[in-house]
Amino acid sequence: MxxxxxxxxxxxxxxxxxxxxxxxxxxxxxxxxxxxxACANNGSKITIVGSSAMQLLAEQAGNDYRLSHSDSNIVVQGGGSGTGLSQVQAGAVQIGTSDVFAETQKGINASKLRDYKIAVVGIVPIVNKGVGVKNVSAKQLAQIFTGKITNWRQLGGKDEAITVINRSKGSGTRSTFEDIILRGQKPIKSQEQDSNGTVKKIVNTTPGTVSYLSFPYANDAHIQKLSIDHIKPTNKNITTNKWQLWSYEHMYTKGKPNKQTKAFIDYMLGKKVQKELVPKIGYLSINDMKVTRNSKNQVTQIGK
Structure with missing residues (x-):
């Protein structure tokens, strides 16, 4: 004007x-x-940074949102949960995505952030198909990642050395995996990768490898998903915590979000995303959970 x-x-x-x-x-x-x-685009721009596990969902939802909101400008990037939390805390982005609760991360003042739980994602250990193993116990899985078990023959598989591929520090997927499986034990020094896509590619092509992925990425015919204690990695088993390797997909804002950001978060929590997009990509709607988990990994049945 x-x-x-x-x-x-x-x-x-x-x-x-x-x-x-x-x-x-x-x-x-x-x-x-x-x-x-320029002024209009700057005012409606929403930058989302953080969890690579949530990147698929945020990107697709952002693309769909733009179809009905032509004035929106949504940019989605990975970088890991730690990056997402630190960036949103600094006010550098409108939304920081994370697989872990903000209060569990050093240097993050969770009281200054608002938490929106958007979905649930499962995590599954994967191996190269040639190793000859389809099931491990939770104890054996911990022994693999702490270096106590070093050959697949020790688990009834091929006589082949185990190569561990871990996620990078700052990864929410890694934090969840270590909290639930290692329970304070120190992981073996190993190759580290910063994205689900890279991990999948390495395990596909490298004999003897083991790692872990978020469910939406574990859909390749060349990798072998591992059951744990003969429990299969399915979304149905996650809803009751029978499969314990899962985490919330959080969207954090610094205090009260602006109008445009709040509208997009409401869209993420709405019927179209929760009922259609979330299960289509391989996530689990927050509304389908029969249990809830807090930042200390304490699980409570919903309704009790």
């Missing part, structure tokens, strides 16, 4: 219609349009 008034004053003062060419008027109007568009 201010820009329009300034332009009006300029035109009247200089008597543009009489003394200046139409070309100058068109140029002025074009500059005005560019300025207005």
């Amino acid at each position: 201010i820009i329009f008034e300034l332009c009006k004053i300029y035109i009247l003062k200089e008597n543009v219609m009489k003394k200046h060419s139409i070309g100058k008027i068109i140029l002025l109007l074009m500059l005005l349009l560019v300025t207005m568009t």
Whole structure:
């Protein structure tokens, strides 16, 4: 509005219609349009950074949202849960995504952040198909990742050395895996990767490898999912905590979100995403859970 008034004053003062060419008027109007568009896009931009486990869901939801909200500008990036939490705390992004509760992370003041639980994602240990193992106990899985079991033959598989691929520090998936499986034990020094996609590619092509993935990424015919204590990694088993390797997919904002950000979060929690998109990609709707888990990994049945 201010820009329009300034332009009006300029035109009247200089008597543009009489003394200046139409070309100058068109140029002025074009500059005005560019300025207005830039301001509008900046105001509606939502930057989402953090969990690679949630990246698939956030990207697809963002794409769908733009179809019905043409003025929106949603940018989704990974980087890990730690990055998402630190970036949103610093006010550098509108939404930080995380697989872990903010209060469990050093340097994060959770009281300054708002937590929106969007979905639930399972985590599954995976191995290269050639190792010849389909099931391990929780204790054996911990022994693999702490270096106590070093050959697949020790688990009834092929006589082949075990190569552990871990997630990078700051990964929410790694934090959940270590909290539930290692329970305070120190992991073996190993190759580390920062994304689910890279982990899957390595396990696909490298004999003897073992790692873990979020459910939506564990859909490749060349990898072998491991059952734990003969319990299969399914979303149905997650709903009751029978399969214990799972985490919430959080969206955090710094205090009260702005109007545009809140509208997108409401969309994420709405019927279209929860009933259609979430299960389609391989996540679990927050509304389907029969148990709840707190930041200390204490599980309670919903309704009790």
